[in-house]
Amino acid sequence: MDEKLVDVYDEVLQRNPGETEFHQAVREVLDSLGPVVAKHPQYTDAAVIRRLCEPERQIIFRVPWVDDAGQVQLNRGFRVEFNSALGPYKGGLRFHPSVNLGIVKFLGYEQIFKNSLTGLPIGGAKGGSDFDPKGRSEGEVMRFCQAFMTELYRHIGEYTDVPAGDIGVGGREIGYLFGQYKRITNRYESGVLTGKGLAWGGSRVRTEATGFGTVFFVDEILKTRKESLDGKQVVVSGSGNVAMYAIAKVQQLGGTVVACSDSGGYIVDESGIDLATVQEIKEERRARISTYVESHPRARYVEGHSVWQVPCDIALPCATQNELDGADARALVGNGCSIVAEGANMPCTPEAVRVFSEAGVVFAPGKAANAGGVATSALEMQQNASRDSWTFEHTEERLGEIMRRIHDRCLTTADEYGSPGNYVAGANIAGFTQVADAMLALGVI
Numbered sequence: 001m002d003e004k005l006v007d008v009y010d011e012v013l014q015r016n017p018g019e020t021e022f023h024q025a026v027r028e029v030l031d032s033l034g035p036v037v038a039k040h041p042q043y044t045d046a047a048v049i050r051r052l053c054e055p056e057r058q059i060i061f062r063v064p065w066v067d068d069a070g071q072v073q074l075n076r077g078f079r080v081e082f083n084s085a086l087g088p089y090k091g092g093l094r095f096h097p098s099v100n101l102g103i104v105k106f107l108g109y110e111q112i113f114k115n116s117l118t119g120l121p122i123g124g125a126k127g128g129s130d131f132d133p134k135g136r137s138e139g140e141v142m143r144f145c146q147a148f149m150t151e152l153y154r155h156i157g158e159y160t161d162v163p164a165g166d167i168g169v170g171g172r173e174i175g176y177l178f179g180q181y182k183r184i185t186n187r188y189e190s191g192v193l194t195g196k197g198l199a200w201g202g203s204r205v206r207t208e209a210t211g212f213g214t215v216f217f218v219d220e221i222l223k224t225r226k227e228s229l230d231g232k233q234v235v236v237s238g239s240g241n242v243a244m245y246a247i248a249k250v251q252q253l254g255g256t257v258v259a260c261s262d263s264g265g266y267i268v269d270e271s272g273i274d275l276a277t278v279q280e281i282k283e284e285r286r287a288r289i290s291t292y293v294e295s296h297p298r299a300r301y302v303e304g305h306s307v308w309q310v311p312c313d314i315a316l317p318c319a320t321q322n323e324l325d326g327a328d329a330r331a332l333v334g335n336g337c338s339i340v341a342e343g344a345n346m347p348c349t350p351e352a353v354r355v356f357s358e359a360g361v362v363f364a365p366g367k368a369a370n371a372g373g374v375a376t377s378a379l380e381m382q383q384n385a386s387r388d389s390w391t392f393e394h395t396e397e398r399l400g401e402i403m404r405r406i407h408d409r410c411l412t413t414a415d416e417y418g419s420p421g422n423y424v425a426g427a428n429i430a431g432f433t434q435v436a437d438a439m440l441a442l443g444v445i
C-alpha cells in the first residue's frame with residue numbers, strides 16, 4: 001500500500017474494530033490507489049479518501065415481530081448510507097443470520113465504487129438484518145418485512161435512499177416491504193425500492209440482471225482473446241438469484257454449466273445443469289439443491305463447500321463473501337480454469353486473488369462484474385420517474401451496453417495507471433476517481 005494511504009487504513013482499523021470484512025474491502029481499494037494519489041495529490045490533501053472510508057450515516061434499529069406461535073421475536077436492522085456524492089444512496093438489503101454491521105459496511109463501501117462504475121447517478125449504501133427467512137412461513141416473512149419497514153421508512157425515499165434485494169431478499173420480500181412503505185406514507189412512491197414486481201412498477205430484466213450482466217462481462221473478456229462462451233465448461237457457486245440467471249445466460253451463449261451449489265453442498269451434472277429443475281427447487285419449493293439428484297440420477301451431490309474442485313474453463317462465484325479461498329483457487333488453476341468473474345460481492349479471499357494473479361488467470365472483481373444488477377435498478381428508477389415501462393429486449397440491450405462500457409472503462413483505466421489487463425486496479429481507480437471528483441466539487445460536507 002502507498003505510504004500516503006497507510007494512515008488512512010490505520011484509522012479505518014482503529015475506528016471500526018473487529019469489522020474484518022470491512023477492513024478487507026477497504027484494503028483492496030486502497031491497495032489500488034497508489035498511482036492515483038501520486039498523480040492527483042488533491043485527493044489526499046482534501047481528505048477525500050479518509051472521508052470516503054467513513055459512512056455518511058449508519059442506522060441500527062430494533063425489529064420486534066410476532067411468530068406463528070405467538071412468541072415475540074427480536075432482530076436487528078441496519079442501513080449504512082455510505083456515500084451520496086453521485087446520487088441518492090442505493091444498495092440492497094440482506095436478510096441472513098450472519099448479517100452484522102461490519103458486513104453491511106463492507107457491502108456499502110463496495111457499492112460506492114460499483115455504482116460509480118455504472119456511470120449512472122446513484123450513491124452507495126447497504127442494509128439488512130440478521131433475520132433468517134429459512135424455515136419461516138409466508139406469514140412470518142411478511143410480518144418481519146412489515147416490522148423492518150416500520151422503522152426503515154423514515155430514512156428512505158426516491159431522492160434519499162433507494163434499497164433493493166440481496167441475499168434472502170427477493171421479489172416476495174420487496175413486495176411486503178413496498179406494501180408497508182405505501183401503507184405508512186400513503187404514497188405510491190415507486191422509486192423508493194427497486195426489484196419490484198412487473199405489475200407494480202418493476203423493470204423487466206431486473207430479476208435476471210446481475211447474473212446476465214456477469215456473463216456479459218465474461219463475454220467481453222473472451223472477446224479480447226477472440227474467443228466466445230461456445231463450448232466452455234463453467235462452474236457456478238450458489239443457486240440463488242445471481243447464480244440462476246448466470247447459468248441461464250451461459251447456456252444461451254453456448255457454454256455448459258456443470259456444477260452449482262447451496263450452503264449445504266454442490267451438484268455436478270456433466271451433461272449440463274437443468275436450470276428448470278434448479279428454479280423449481282429454489283423458487284417454488286424453497287428446498288435444498290441436494291434434491292436435484294432425485295429427478296436427475298446421472299448427476300451427483302457432494303456435501304460441503306468444495307464446488308471449486310470441479311474442473312472448468314470459467315468459474316463464477318455467485319454465493320457469498322470469502323467463499324473461494326487460496327486452496328480453492330489453486331484447485332481451479334490446477335484444473336486449467338482461465339477466467340474467474342465474481343457474481344457475488346467479494347467471494348474470493350485476498351489469497352485467492354493473489355493465486356489467480358500469479359497464475360495469469362483473468363480475474364474480474366464483483367464491483368465491475370456484478371454491477372449489472374444495480375445498473376438495472378437505476379434503469380428501473382428511470383422508468384418509474386418517467387412512468388414508462390420498457391420491453392425486455394430494450395432493457396437487456398441497455399444492460400449489455402452498460403456492461404461493455406464498464407469492461408472497457410476498467411481496461412482503459414488500468415492501462416492509464418500502469419497496470420494493463422488488471423481489472424481490479426481498473427475497477428477500483430475508475431470507480432474511485434468519479435466519486436472523488438464529485439466530492440471535491442461538492443466541498444467539505
Ligand code: NDP
Nearest residue numbers: 166167168210238239240241242262263319320344345373
Ligand atoms: P440469494 O439469497 O438469492 O442466493 C444466495 C445463494 O448463495 C444461495 O444459493 C445460498 O445458499 C448461497 N449462500 C448464501 N450464504 C452462503 C454461505 N454463507 N455459504 C455458502 N453459500 C451461501 O442471493 P443473491 O443471489 O441475490 O446474492 C448472491 C451474491 O450476489 C451475494 O454476494 C450478493 O451480495 C451478490 N449480489 C447480488 C445482487 C442481486 O441483484 N441480487 C447484485 C449484486 C451482487 P442457501 O440457500 O443454502 O443459503
